[in-house]
Amino acid sequence: PGKPTIAVIGGDGIGPEVVTEALKVLDAAWGADAYERVDYDLGAERWQRTGEVLPDSVMAELDTADAILFGAIGAAPGATDIPSGLLERGLLLKLRFAFDHYVNLRPSILYPGVPTPLSEAVVGGREIDFVVVREGTEGLYCGNGGVVRAGTPQEIATEVSVNTAFGVERVIRDAFERATQRRNKLTLVHKHNVLVNAGGLWRNRFEAVAAEYPQVTTDYLHVDAATIFMATDPARFDVIVTDNLFGDIITDLAAAVTGGIGLAASGNINPDRTHPSMFEPVHGSAPDIAGQQLADPTAAILSASLLLQHLGEDARAARISEAVAADIAGRGHTKRSTAQVGDALAAAVS
């Protein structure tokens, strides 16, 4: 078989900057000639220039890649010509849905030496290392719903959360599997006391799969309570499984308590490998600091590590994540540029 193909979508704002550093480190750990790289020009700027968000022909090409490295999308705040959600729904979520990224994997590790907003009483001496398995293809993200009498005092807007036994069970199963490879603890997060339909389905699929994994200790938290524990006792978590929207919310919080979204990597994973998986930092395009070499590329670099792991390059993936951990531990108060962080990590892994 030929070399694997990595599709690269830098996107907008700080996206291209952090992806540049991720590729630098990828090349150092893996070799620039170990893979075929194809760059895609997508995002706000392309839309403004051409009116295109994600042409079908580009979708078809991306679908032939072995994995996708994604930066961030989202226009500058001034760009009011871009309808809200156009790029999110038309590009990022379109890829997640079309490529069946039903496992949105978001690890959270509090590396030694990393500043956290939590007090020493909460984090001191504890190991904080958990992973959120966020469902990626259903729920409120499916884009169902609509507006009637738009712009009138009688406007009604709806959003429909769609949850299927098929979709819920497969992601729960994936989470149980991951738990067995970690500390055998799995927490379901939902809000079944209010969202009784979806909550009932999540609970009954969770219980059904749990019966197959007697070695895994399970518990349940309402999403509101989960945010409390995230702030007061994040060390309690090992693996969390939750729906698309709750996962979106608690992973940003998880990133905040483990050192900020500058460090939070994610994988949009298709475990069945029927389409390419996609790896991206949890952070957004941060247009306010774009182009100034101020962004921390660590999240993008860790996303490249997840990508390597997905391609079976476990040793190289580990080399990157270990280099990151060491680098973070040594970070003082001197601010480095985006490229300086990338250079240091590239040097460390080569």
Next chain:
Amino acid sequence: PGKPTIAVIGGDGIGPEVVTEALKVLDAAWGADAYERVDYDLGAERWQRTGEVLPDSVMAELDTADAILFGAIGAAPGATDIPSGLLERGLLLKLRFAFDHYVNLRPSILYPGVPTPLSEAVVGGREIDFVVVREGTEGLYCGNGGVVRAGTPQEIATEVSVNTAFGVERVIRDAFERATQRRNKLTLVHKHNVLVNAGGLWRNRFEAVAAEYPQVTTDYLHVDAATIFMATDPARFDVIVTDNLFGDIITDLAAAVTGGIGLAASGNINPDRTHPSMFEPVHGSAPDIAGQQLADPTAAILSASLLLQHLGEDARAARISEAVAADIAGRGHTKRSTAQVGDALAAAVS
């Protein structure tokens, strides 16, 4: 006019215990003969005994009260005979919806001396005092949705978020009014880049009302970003307005960062006074610690203060909240019983 009537629903678990203390303090600040008190026996235990959740006749009676003081509902974890959501939807949410509690008001204050999970770097020297105006009668809480092919591998469960211009505009207007009485800053929290229908409605109503309040500085945060700021810079907030579910989530987090849900009070307010408003601690029934005098009644006591304020008894309301602030500042590490906290505060306000 006769004395105002206060309906009291202690509920389950620690609910009755904390409400007992709230009434003790209310009586001390206001006088036991200043109001007519009517107790209602509702919650898990009544349902188990009688099969009734909230009979129509009780609803009609409650509707004649001037205000309601509510403890908490929710059965012990062992009580698997109670269907999920039965009490929440059938009692608490039924009251919020039927009595048109469209402003779910949740103040968050970090009192001096209160332990917070946040580091000194985040909270040190800053005043953290904000209020969340959570919409209370719409969104995903309205109970629309359903299940098809329940219990089969083809099960589909839906939840529908319903948002009306009427409902969204009135709560936004209330939030702007509150901002003018505080520090003139209002943050809208939503997720309009994904929930484009509901998000569009919230944004356009927000912008329309903002035009009438030029003195109020506004900003917008996606709900995921809002959780980050809650953990890293809660002092940035003054008034937040958001929908029912996002409000549920961020107010638990807000409570956690400002000292825990043992201190978080709330008002389910009908600003038009077409039905009684209802005041309750944000915490739940905590069945694991019920009946042991372990619960902190402060949240219930502060809820009684909000109740007094709603009835126009501002001076007495302030006496309670000031006594609470003083008590909290003096709290050492000695653990007091539920009744001891109530006794101390009753003594302080009488």
